[in-house]
Amino acid sequence: MSQRTLPKTDVVIVGGGWTGLTAAYELANAGQRCVVLERGRHRHTATSFAGPEEHDELKYALRYTHMQDVKKETLTFRNNRDQQALPMRRLGSFLPGSGLGGAGIHWNGQIWRPLPSDLEMRSHYEDRYGSQFISDDLTIQDWGVTYDELEPHLDFFERICGAAGYAGNLNGETRAGGNPFEGSRTADYPNPAMKQPISNTLFGKAAEKLGYNPFPMPSANVTQAYENPYGAQLHPCTYCGFCERFGCGYYAKADPIICVYDRIKDHENFEIRFEAQVLQVEKSADGKTATGVTYLDENGVEVFQPADTVCLNAYALWNVHLMLVSGLGTPYDPETRTGTVGRNYSYQTIAAVDAFFDDSITTNPFMGAGALGVVVDDFNGDNFDHSELGFLGGGYIACKQYHGRPISYQPVPEGTPRWGAEWKRAVRENYNRHADLVIHGSSVSTHENYLDLDPTWTDAYGRPLLRMTFNFPDNDRKMSDYVMNRAVEIAREMDNVTSVKSVNLAAEGNDYSVVPYQTTHNVGGAVIGTDPATSVVNRYGQMWDHHNVFVFGACLFPQNLGYNPTGPLMGLAYWTLDHMKNDYLSNPRPLMDA
Amino acid sequence: MTQRRFAKTTGIAATLGAIIAVPFMGWAQNQETQPAIAALEANLTDERALFNATVDATVDDDLLELGQLVAMGGAENGGSGMACITCHGANGTGDGSGAFPRLAGQAGWYTYKQLVDYASGARPNQVMSGIAQRLTEREMEAVAAYYAAIDAPYRPIPGEADVSLLQWGGQLGAVGSAEKGIPACVNCHGPSGMGNPPSVPYLAGQYANYMTYQLQLWREGGRDNDAMNVMSAIASKMTDEDMRAVSEYYARVRPVVDVVETVPASIDTPEITE
Secondary structure, eight states: OOEEEOOEEEEEOOOSSHHHHHHHHHHTTOOOOOOEEEEOOOOOOHHHHTTGGGHHHHIIIISTTOOOOOOSSOEESSSSSOOEEEOOOOSSSSBOOOTGGGGGGOOOBBBBOOOOOGGGGHHHHHHOOOTTOOOOOOOOOOOOOOOHHHHHHHHHHHHHHHHHHOSSSTTTOOOOOOOOOOOOOOOOSOOOOOOOOOHHHHHHHHHHTTTTOOEEBHHHHHHHOOOOOOOEEEEEOBBSSSTSSSSTTTOBBOHHHIIIIHHHTTTTTTTEEESEEEEEEEEEEEESSSEEEEEEOOOEEEEEEEEEEEESSHHHHHHHHHHHHHHSSOOBTTTEEEEEETTTOOOOOOEEEEEOTTTTOOOOOOOOOOTEEEETTTTSTTTTOOOTSOOOEEEEOOOHHOOOTTTTTTOOOTOSSSSSSHHHHHHHHHTTTTTEEEEEEEEEOOOOOOOEEEEEEETTTTTEEEEEEEEHHHHHHHHHHHHHHHHHHHHHSSSEEEEEEEEEOOTTTOOOOOSSOSSSSOBBBSOOOSSSTTSSBTTBBSSSSSSEEOSSSGGOOSSSSSSSSHHHHHHHHHHHHHIEEEEEEEESOOSSSS | OOOOOOOHHHHHHHHHHHHHSHHHHGGGGGTTTTTOHHHHHTTTTTTTHGGGGGSSSSSOOHHHHHHHHTTTOOOOOOOOOSHHHHOOOTTTTTTSSSSOOOOOOOOHHHHHHHHHHHTTTTOOOHHHHHHTTSSSSHHHHHHHHHHTTOOOOOOOOOOOOHHHHHHHHHHHHHBBBTTBBBBHHHHHHOOOGGOOOTTBBOOOOOOOOHHHHHHHHHHTTTTOOTOOOHHHHHTTTHHHHHHHHHHHHEEEEEEEEOSOSSOOOTTTOOOOOO
């Protein structure tokens, strides 16, 4: 029982990151009294993220000062159902945030849109390759919302961020120099693309020579002084090389604090409470609606906040956890393959290629930015013929220059010893002669990769931990290998390259491990769709089982894209908010029939 | 290729000795504050000067000699028309009024780029444009290297400033303003405003009137010659009082240089006995 019950509010929002603050902005301006509950502390871009202090690689990149505390909340992990899952006691493979702005503070700022075919994945592959093409192991499905429906919302989020790029498809017209595979845009990027360094330029030239279509990576590292639609003023990026794992005190990397929070914090309908750890969503007696949430306040007092509408805006994994501990929806059971909460969890497949230049090329890697890259999308999604390949999906190949930090950036060619004088010599010789290619691959969903509650371990608040059961699907291993080899070919084609090495983290025989950092792009577990048997929320982000609970974030993705998720998930957020404001709130009810 | 490291050689030392013997004093207007070439040579190990060596020319004794010559008004095209030292002083400390910025120890590449921008009109200035246009590329490099290598004392700070104004300036400098969306100066200008060579100038010890005027120029669009036009975006969020506050604050800050002297030579290391 809660020690205190507060007066009822219109909307309670769990989490103060990109989606939570945006929901508060839009709903508060639509006349709803909003309370945001953020488990972390207040912090601000101006006062908390300024160099030179922020440029402390050890503190922020290696000791994870902006990330969540796994001593309080974590998950258990295992590769398959035959294993005993064990708690993840240190951060590693992925880095969820904590505090105002959430992980939106320490992102790189790569701001993508999904391909139109990504959003209709199952029907697209069946249409193109026949109904037998998709293996029975795979649970990939359509999103239930199309690219054309999301387009205005994807566009709006790019304006919120002051995205920098060059449109490859403007109102249906393909433009040279942009991504020819992207869906049609109604407007170009609000800001011009970033200036590219030499390694990325040489990559682009080589890709072009091989007949591919290189373009500048879309970036939320802003390239000129810019005012967003909410009135936030962003400054040009200085290419300092401290994006991922760091906040940006330059006002140059779009983040939820400067882009959204500052523009809503003084609104009479807005309130945010920090160090408010949400424990559970409460349900009505009939179980059909939520009545509010119970949380621990900053003094450790258990408080009940009643609300007409509950928005779940935590990180993908913790949204699913909150549903499971609250009894929202039906948990997925891999034995019977029924239930939906925890179903279709998927990750991402990452491979890397390093190219080393002769001494006529000087790369100056310390001049970088999180989304400073040249990309080819020729092997992403279904942009290439899959009929003879034995897999579906793909990934983008990017040459990036995002940092040259002393502890983490020590590229050395194949055959270099891992320590000692030879290694040091190799670092000295190659620091300034290196091109960094990544293959950022999609991930299919399967029956056996899922999330549920751990029967053994509990968190600091006595709740069962979330349990992750995951290994790389064979489909993704093959896909990653195939796309990586295309990247190796491009690297070998680059001018002045003397050697190339590659690593596929999802290679055949490599079990997924939560220890080495790979990507923070965990998705699924509470997926969007049009069938209540295979989705937790309907196509508007509304829970099938509890119509006043709306769900945001990458937990909605039925399978993972070959892109970074922030752009797509914010497109979905604006789509959901649009339907809340214009349809639901005036007449609360299920927006789709189950 | 450019030379990145300045190597001390006996040859240079010998040449420097010869330079000192050259009777250039006749041209200098301010002989007392004229730094000796030997002192400049020692300062070349400072990265503020070293970075200048990556422009196009090696920083060597010839360049420094030329720099000194340019500073005193002598140059290939019959001189710049006005000697640097007339306004900025032979040791680069200006006259203390704040009309002329301190140049001593400023990042060499930064000063060089300002000269290039004065000459091209990218940084419009009635006095400096004409001067810079009459300098050759190498003369710009030389005089920038010359001033970068000088380690000059600070002049007394003219006038008084309100304590709360200084406090506000210090706050803006260190943490910026979340309310106004002003990023902290230290983000780019380094801890205590000591600069971030090669491209970001120091603020510590610069004259308040000069800095206030530059901020106003950035806000009004009279100056936009930084690489990304970052300063305009920042200055447009600042009031006159904010500008005065940071300028008065940084005028009073002294950069901490050479703080790490772990084992002073004068201290005997105690013997450790069994």
